Amino acid sequence: xxxxxxxxxxxxxxxxxxxxxxxxxxxxxxxxxxxxxxxxxxxxxxxxxxxxxxxxxxxxxxxxxxxxxxxxxxxxxxxxxxxxxxxxxxxxxxxxxxxxxxxxxxxxxxxxxxxxxxxxxxxxxxxxxxxxxxxxxxxxxxxxxxxxxxxxxxxxxxxxxxxxxxxxxxxxxxxxxxxxxxxxxxxxxxxxxxxxxxxxxxxxxxxxxxxxxxxxxxxxxxxxxxxxxxxxxxxxxxxxxxxxxxxxxxxxxxxxxxxxxxxxxxxxxxxxxxxxxxxxxxxxxxxxxxxxxxxxxxxxxxxxxxxxxxxxxxxxxxxxxxxxxxxxxxxxxxxxxxxxxxxxxxxxxxxxxxxxxxxxxxxxxxxxxxxxxxxxxxxxxxxxxxxxxxxxxxxxxxxxxxxxxxxxxxxxxxxxxxxxxxxxxxxxxxxxxxxxxxxxxxxxxxxxxxxxxxxxxxxxxxxxxxxxxxxxxxxxxxxxxxxxxxxxxxxxxxxxxxxxxxxxxxxxxxxxxxxxxxxxxxxxxxxxxxxxxxxxxxxxxxxxxxxxxxxxxxxxxxxxxxxxxxxxxxxxxxxxxxxxxxxxxxxxxxxxxxxxxxxxxxxxxxxxxxxxxxxxxxxxxxxxxxxxxxxxxxxxxxxxxxxxxxxxxxxxxxxxxxxxxxxxxxx
Numbered sequence: 311x312x313x314x315x316x317x318x319x320x321x322x323x324x325x326x327x328x329x330x331x332x333x334x335x336x337x338x339x340x341x342x343x344x345x346x347x348x349x350x351x352x353x354x355x356x357x358x359x360x361x362x363x364x365x366x367x368x369x370x371x372x373x374x375x376x377x378x379x380x381x382x383x384x385x386x387x388x389x390x391x392x393x394x395x396x397x398x399x400x401x402x403x404x405x406x407x408x409x410x411x412x413x414x415x416x417x418x419x420x421x422x423x424x425x426x427x428x429x430x431x432x433x434x435x436x437x438x439x440x441x442x443x444x445x446x447x448x449x450x451x452x453x454x455x456x457x458x459x460x461x462x463x464x465x466x467x468x469x470x471x472x473x474x475x476x477x478x479x480x481x482x483x484x485x486x487x488x489x490x491x492x493x494x495x496x497x498x499x500x501x502x503x504x505x506x507x508x509x510x511x512x513x514x515x516x517x518x519x520x521x522x523x524x525x526x527x528x529x530x531x532x533x534x535x536x537x538x539x540x541x542x543x544x545x546x547x548x549x550x551x552x553x554x555x556x557x558x559x560x561x562x563x564x565x566x567x568x569x570x571x572x573x574x575x576x577x578x579x580x581x582x583x584x585x586x587x588x589x590x591x592x593x594x595x596x597x598x599x600x601x602x603x604x605x606x607x608x609x610x611x612x613x614x615x616x617x618x619x620x621x622x623x624x625x626x627x628x629x630x631x632x633x634x635x636x637x638x639x640x641x642x643x644x645x646x647x648x649x650x651x652x653x654x655x656x657x658x659x660x661x662x663x664x665x666x667x668x669x670x671x672x673x674x675x676x677x678x679x680x681x682x683x684x685x686x687x688x689x690x691x692x693x694x695x696x697x698x699x700x701x702x703x704x705x706x707x708x709x710x711x712x713x714x715x716x717x718x719x720x721x722x723x724x725x726x727x728x729x730x731x732x733x734x735x736x737x738x739x740x741x742x743x744x745x746x747x748x749x750x751x752x753x754x755x756x757x758x759x760x761x762x763x764x765x766x767x768x769x770x771x772x773x774x775x776x777x778x779x780x781x782x783x784x785x786x787x788x789x790x791x792x793x794x795x796x797x798x799x800x801x802x803x804x805x806x807x808x809x810x811x812x813x814x815x816x817x818x819x820x821x822x823x824x825x826x827x828x829x830x831x832x833x834x835x836x837x838x839x840x841x842x843x844x845x846x847x848x849x850x851x852x853x854x855x856x857x858x859x860x861x862x863x864x865x866x867x868x869x870x871x872x873x874x875x876x877x878x879x880x881x882x883x884x885x886x887x888x889x890x891x892x893x894x895x896x897x898x899x900x901x902x903x904x905x906x907x908x909x910x911x912x913x914x915x916x917x918x919x920x921x922x923x924x925x926x927x928x929x930x931x932x933x934x935x936x937x938x939x940x941x942x943x944x945x946x947x948x949x950x951x952x953x954x955x956x957x958x959x960x961x962x963x964x965x966x967x968x969x970x971x972x973x974x975x976x977x
Contacts, residue, residue: 323366323435326373326396330383333363333395337380362423364435365399371427371435373399378422404429407436411444419776446723449739449760459646466643473636480632484625525607528571530554530564533607563587570600571608578602584615595619658761663754664692664742666715671695677759682731700727700735707740715744715752722757725766737763798824819944822856822890829855829886843882846872849889849910856893865905866897873914881975884951885912885922891944892924892969900928900967918975925968 324333337360362376375395383390383398390398403417404427418424418441426439525533531554556564563585574581581600586593594616603609660677664670671692675685681698688694699707703726714722722742727735742757801821808814829852853868877885889910896908911923948969952959957973 322360322363324363324395326365326367326394326399328365328395330390330393330395330398333375334380334390336360337363337377362425363395364402364427364438365395366435369434371402371404371429371433372396374402374423374427375399376423402427405439406430409439411447414439414444415441449723449741453741463643463646466639466646470636470639470643473632473639477629477632477636480629484629524610525603526555526571526610527606528575528608530556530568530571532558560587567598567600567610570598574600574602574608660759661757662759663756665754667753669693680736680759680761681728687731698728700729703727711742711755714742715755722755725762728759736761737766816943819894822894825855842876842878845875845877845882845885845912846870848882848886849912852886852889853893853908853910856890856897866901867905867907868893869907869909871909871911871913873912875912875914875920877975881955884954888922888948888951888971889924891948895944896924896926896928896967900926900930902929904928915972920973920975922971922973923968925962925966927966930963930965930967 322336360377362374364374365372373396375398379398379400403421405414405417407428407430409426409428414426417426424441428436428439430436527533532551534551555567559567566583566585570581570583583598583600584595585598586595588594594614595618596612597615598610598612601609601611658680660680661674662677663672665672669692670690672690673688673695678685678688681688688698696704696707707724707726710719710722710724713719723740725737725739727737729735738759739762740757740759742755744752745754745756747753798821801817801824805814805817805821808817829848849872850870853870857866857868893908893910896906900906900908906926906928909923909925911921913921913923915921949959952971952973955971955973956976957971960968960970960972962968962970
């Protein structure tokens with residue numbers, strides 16, 4: 311999972327003893343000169359509206375105070391002129407430095423301000439995480455991917471160039487070798503024609519070319535013959551003397567010899583033929599050269615050219631394979647270039663390059679097309695290009711470029727709008743990098759513009775929609791809470807007219823159950839996280855209300871041990887009703903004229919597993935009472951709610967009464 315790589319610190323930070331009046335003035339956009347000492351770690355880098363401040367003491371994060379808190383404070387009409395910021399701050403949602411991007415975005419969506427403090431294990435503030443940082447990281451990853459693709463294309467181009475050079479060099483070598491062989495053959499033929507005049511000359515030829523040598527008459531009769539195979543075996547000439555070529559050779563080869571003799575008689579010059587024979591060593595190739603000796607005789611010299619043929623075949627195969635590899639590499643490079651081009655078009659990215667010496671800018675046709683212009687409709691003057699930038703963004707764009715060139719900022723990256731040919735504006739994310747010459751002088755600023763119009767509009771709509779849904783959901787919880795409180799009030803009024811103690815007890819129990827559910831909706835209405843409530847605060851308020859509501863014994867104490875747990879509403883309501891029933895039973899029945907303590911433990915066992923325990927040190931429940939099948943509606947309700955949670959319950963009455971419920975919060 312992708313982790314957040316960097317953090318920034320753009321959120322104001324105040325000491326806990328800072329007067330709230332100064333914080334209010336600062337967030338309202340008044341003169342901040344009075345707040346400079348309290349800001350501490352804060353470094354103001356723009357004039358954007360502040361939606362929250364963080365309270366920090368000795369680099370430890372204590373709390374957060376947001377615009378929503380400020381609005382609630384103003385609506386409450388509390389005199390905050392003497393209040394310090396530490397008295398109204400609330401606990402922030404914090405993350406560690408190893409948080410992944412998806413979790414960070416989810417947490418940013420859950421709160422009313424767009425920043426997350428990053429702290430270490432000791433609570434020291436490391437920095438503030440914002441959506442802009444995450445967007446910058448994702449864009450940086452896209453840039454690195456693009457750079458890797460460009461480097462790969464350059465490497466492929468270099469490989470193709472090397473292959474082409476190797477192919478050209480090999481072709482030249484083969485041509486030179488062929489020319490050398492041709493010259494040697496011509497020289498050998500000329501030498502052979504001169505040496506075949508005498509018997510001594512023929513002996514020298516045989517020693518130089520010890521393959522096969524013989525003389526034949528023009529009618530094809532073999533007059534003399536001498537041969538020695540590759541293995542060195544001498545073939546007696548008596549086997550061929552007096553016979554014709556047709557008698558000692560296959561028909562297809564003898565026909566070649568007969569045609570060669572006819573051609574030799576017509577041209578009076580060297581005639582060469584090639585043929586193949588199957589031997590004990592395999593298929594072999596031969597070259598026969600026919601030279602005129604006298605008017606009636608022909609000299610024939612036969613050479614074994616098997617190795618030469620094999621070398622030629624190997625060279626042809628190597629050349630073909632090299633050509634295939636070059637073609638395949640060329641095809642791969644072409645496809646890579648096509649993929650890169652499609653990626654550029656699909657990502658709505660345009661390339662530009664600014665010459666800082668001439669103030670001329672090159673803009674590729676894709677970026678011009680995104681703005682609705684043809685190539686010739688936009689000049690290469692930088693000032694003309696700036697005329698297309700939105701008037702509200704042009705000053706910030708110039709400042710960003712100059713600051714980057716002068717080295718005041720590490721990178722050039724800015725969002726701005728540009729006018730389309732039809733008059734509307736398009737949002738771009740502009741990024742650039744400096745290019746220097748051999749003297750390290752900055753000469754070019756090259757970069758890209760990415761169309762983020764849809765993202766900007768989508769982000770705006772999502773923020774508005776999310777805000778509307780949050781307000782609507784809070785209103786629903788508020789109305790449900792009001793309706794439940796009305797029902798509770800009706801039950802209390804009805805109890806005033808009931809004289810029967812048993813009926814009065816039933817109405818009081820029903821009122822407590824309704825109040826327990828109303829308190830959950832009230833907690834959700836007041837919480838910043840509409841999906842969950844802080845159950846420890848809820849249990850504390852519920853238990854106090856029960857003790858005050860029954861008022862049977864003022865010496866009953868409530869001992870709470872609640873882990874900082876947040877539960878969803880579909881889990882919190884059954885748990886709240888279970889606690890309501892068990893604590894009510896303990897208050898009414900466990901302490902008869904004696905003091906006592908009720909223990910409520912709610913523990914987080916990990917992996918969404920929880921343990922809820924309600925116990926007391928009272929008189930306990932008799933052993934002969936089946937708690938599950940008792941006629942008490944409260945205990946029957948407890949067992950039904952445990953089944954709803956898909957949990958288990960353990961009852962113990964050895965020392966007082968104890969109910970232990972274990973369950974897993976379902977997704």
